[in-house]
Amino acid sequence: MPRYRDLTHTARPSDAPRVVDPKNPIRTTDPGALQMLEMIKDKNIETVYDRVVAQQPQCAFGYKGICCRICIAGPCRVKKEDGPGSRGICGASAYTIVSRNIVRMIAGGAASHSEHARHVLHTAHALVDGHADDYEIKSPAKLHKLAEKLGVATLDRGDKDILRDVVEIGYADFGRYQDRPLAFLDSFMTEGRRKKFQHTNIMPRNIDGSITELIAQTAMGVDSDPVNIIFGGLKSALADLGGEYIGTNLSDVLFGIPEPIVSEANLGVINPKMVNIAVHGHNPVLSEMVVAAARAMKEEAVKVGAEGVNIVGICCTGNELLMREGVYLATSSASQEMAILTGALDAMVVDIQCIYPAVQTIAECYHTKVITTEAIMKVPSAQHIAFNTTTAMEDAKKLIKIAIEAYKHRDPKKISIPNEKHKLVAGFSVEALTEIFSKINPERPISVLTDAIQSGQLKGVCLMAGCNNLKRAQDESHITVLKELVKNDVFVISTGCSSGAFAKFGLMSPLAVDTYAGEGLKSFIQTLEAANPQLATGLPLVFHVGSCVDNSRAVDLAVAMANELGVDIPKVPFVASAPEAMHEKAVAIGSWCITMGLPTHVGSLPPVEGSDLVYGITTQIAHDVFGGNFIFEVDPVIGASKLLDALEYRTWKLGIHRQTAEKNDTAIAQGW
């Protein structure tokens, strides 16, 4: 386990309340959302914030993970320290129950991300087979790079041919039965990680099999060894990462590698003069088509009196489009209902994940049409337009038509759009960051970042990711952790609804650098800007690397830094934080972060406290084995200071290992 310089920082969380102000329904700090809540104050409209209050106090057994519902002899709860009451009916003790519950969440997360990946893969497959004429290989460069990593021949071959082989490998990764590692995972790792995963037997050979195996492993009457169960869970977590690699990389091939792009965020981007369509969920396959269709159908919108069609994003679909197309980001997950409350949203087109069933209930108070598009994602009484890659553009146009039709039924009395919107710069794929760094050092671009850390200008890198969790007010933890980190010269990259929070608050803009960045970070960003006059914009305080699937980009950066430093990832001053984790996907991501060797702060306690063993493994022993460990801390200020401590720990150790190696004229010690 790591022991930090600050002796008050232990593996245990502080005493801060787990649910802040549980009776208060004003559970957001987002200025746009606050304006909406103010607006509906007297209107008897139920939102997510009310439901959080209604759920309090939440079940303490469930919260600690000691409620077992895996078979219908249960539910069983761990009620006592000793004796029959300390075990389930079958004899499963707390550590078995807690570990089974938590790894099943990993399975859920891995299933979600890989479902996303599978959809992108199917689209690419349809494209090479000639059944998806509306799509193209937008980035041959990415395809070639990817092919090279995967060992696919590229010489004298057409792009579609190459893509066909890449897709085959992707499919194989879903269902391989030989004892060979997941190709999309294996090809991106450091040598050290690859070996670590193989030696600890958590290197997955496929995605679907790992998830299925995990469910089988944790069924009633199978595995009761918590350590074995956790290792099984970690295998699925790595399968999740493999799925993310497939998702990100193939999306880049089909839709382009993100580049720095300027846009705006928060509810103020909803334009009263336009037909407004929110695309919500996670997958770019449909929403990219919606964007294209909207451009094509401007005239039809004009015909009904609008100035055009305005696509706005919510959640990670929003992030995907923001990164590649500069589409406005209306809001993030916890405030998704707020977009409908503006009264000017004509349609909400959703794909998968993080979509509250409640959007339909709220939409019923307005003219807004909620339209589901995926076979596995339907909402009673919402419209469903089955989306097919073969007829993608046609389907997208149908959706826009519904919105244009709905526009006619807007009730002007109900329109109330907050005048809250902020400029932002997004689009920082690792390729884009590398390009920016290469203007300073063309041979070894990543050394620009690692040198700044080693010289003390920067304290390290933090990936901020994850959801909203309303145990605290929405976005408060994201914003607080970010401010603490940047003040202390941490280079922050972000994904998902963490990005959403920063964008909505205006923190993803170059303007924020002066106000919030510490001197080191400020000078670092200034140096980058000075070397990159070709960029039409300044650089932001925090670098948006994409949707939650794009957390794989953060791994790419960590791997590149490790290779640059000549060490494995556990020695790289790189940490992760999910201040408001909520989804099963966050459990999967957090778990692979640990195995990748990243200290990972989580601001909302996952259900593991019911077993000291499981808690101890995740927060302490994981560090000894893999180099990463969870830092569970609900107070965002303390959480941030623990992250800074974790960075300091690494820089300190690496520095001493370097000095020692120089003194003794040896290679650098590889321990962490």
Place this chain on the structure above:
Amino acid sequence: MSMEEIYADAIKDPNNQPKKLLRRTYDGTTIAMTYAEILLNRAIKDFGTEQEVGYPDTAYHLPVITCLSGEKVTKLGELVPILNRMRSQIRTELTFENARLWGESTLYAAEVIETINYLRGEEPKVKPWTGFLGDPIVRKHGIKMVDWTIPGVAVILGRAKDSQAAKKIVDNLMGKGFMIFLCDEVIEQLLEVNVKIGEDYIAFPLGNFTQIIHAVNYAFRAGLAFGGIPAGERENHRDYQRRRIRAFVLSLGETDDVKLAASMGAIFMGFPTISDQVLPEDMQIPDWYVSEPDYEKIVPLAMEVRGIKLTNIEIPIPVNFGPAFEGESIRKAETYVEFGGGRSTAFELVQSVGPDEVVDGQVTVIGPEIDTVPEGSRLPLGIRIDIFGRKMQDDFEGVLERRIHYFANYGEGIWHVAQRDLCWVRISKDARAKGFLIKHLGELLLAKLKQEFPAIVDRVQVTLITDQAAVEEGLVKARERYRARDDRMRSLTDESVEDFYSCLLCQSFAPNHVCIVTPERVGLCGAVSWLDAKASFEIAPNGPNQPIPKGPAIDELKGMWQSTNDYLFKASNNTLEEVNLYTLMDKPMTSCGCFEAIMAIVPEANGLMLTTREHSGMTPCGMTFSSLAGTCGGGMQTPGFMGIGRTYLLSKKFIPADGGLSRIVWMPKELKEFLREDFIQRSIDEGLGADFIDKIADESVGTTVEEIIPFLEENGHPCFNLEPLM
């Protein structure tokens, strides 16, 4: 007292067990066992059950397992039943008694995990990290550990409250002469504040996490190597650990379940753990797992709980002092001032004087003190030590003079090599910065001589001369004294003396071993000459060195006397009846475990080979030093094999019954270089010619019989013409 009885008083009320500590220990055991199992079965999948496994440089296989269960594991598959046996001894009920077995299981798990790490080549260690410590290191320091020259062993793991606090603890322990094992961040903390750690300082930075097991497998090997306890005698090994290895564990910083389980492993061996954390009652076991957050009190408490009492005296010098610094070397760039070494005039001399010629306790410096000379200076040096003692004899001068080398090197930042008028001393910049003066070297020598030789040293004065003229004057007198001593030495032969001496020093760990030291056969450790033994007898008349009045020989050639046989029988606890001093083929002298070199026959060449503790490579008899030591150590007579001191090779009484020097067909290069000049002289004296040394094969020729025979034939080695050895 049986091993289990020592825990009896720890838990006063069996209904009130330290539940929290026990539950976490149980959890940690579960984690360790399953982790070991996962790694093991994956490794079997990758390498197969027949894959060879083991640590480098050891003859004891996986020492924890060898010791406790006697299984000499060489293949991966053999670990499966062993690990399963350890899994099945884990009982869920939370009691201290069960917990000790969890601790034992955890030791096995850690040994399995580390074995697989070595198999995988994971985390290769770079200096100063050590990982597994090979047998040569165990042998080098092991005796001092079990005879308590090293007063105790501290195992420190975790991270101290800050680096200075870590340094303070370790400085304190080093000053007391402790052997130290380090694990986790405390290593980086010590490196940060430039504490000298590493193999040379008997402070071993093992690594992280399960690498703590290398402290355990080091300790267990002491029981096998020096205790002569057969592999697998679990209770006897535990008993040996508890009695002879005065170890304790300092657990610094926040702990975790696996560390708790490992600490319980230490408790299973009889070693207590002291934590620097504030712990509630249900996280402590009195005398065994104890909390002491005060850094001033943690070491004294640990020593008290483990029952370590120091006999060392405090010496008024501004640098640390102890065997930890014996191996420290000071490079030129680190040197503040140096003396001798052929670059300036120097000598050292111990002389026996009359009672009125010495002012007891006086240290005099003649010439400039080193604080008056600039950094990088080179000065002449004379070290003259005048001793009066009622029992002092002229013969002891050389014995005590040789101590200058050891005592001087005990000082941190002081480096001494060679002897007499060749002596060479360096004082480091660090030592100077701490205020070290040449006067302090005198204080140090004075204090140690009085402390270690109270029976023969009554009054001592030390004069340190740094004035050129005075050194030259002293040198002339010193050389006279050296000459006289050499003449006396030459007259000392096995024939010319009345008494031989025994040495039973090693019986503390090899109970039946008997060394017989004669003027022409140095003790096999290389450290006890006939004069040393004689002096030692004067110092401690009932001590380990006893005179054996020689009397008439039974066999002059092989070297058998009735007197030595009689002595041997009693001293070997009636297990050995006869011994020949001049042959290794017939009832040779026993070998304890600390011999400098070992000889073995090479029948194909009709000769003998020798290898040394320093040489870790393979040899033509098919065994490394470690394996050889493992086969014939422990106080047994093993014809055809014998442990010896290096310089015995230069003796006229070097196995005369077997043909002497001419039998040697192979030895490591390093030994050749070490002995070269004297060896050539001896070869000429024996009529073997000055080039005999080049006719002896070494590792550059080969390490198998097939490789060396053609070399011996080509070079005309005399071995083939000697009488058949067997």
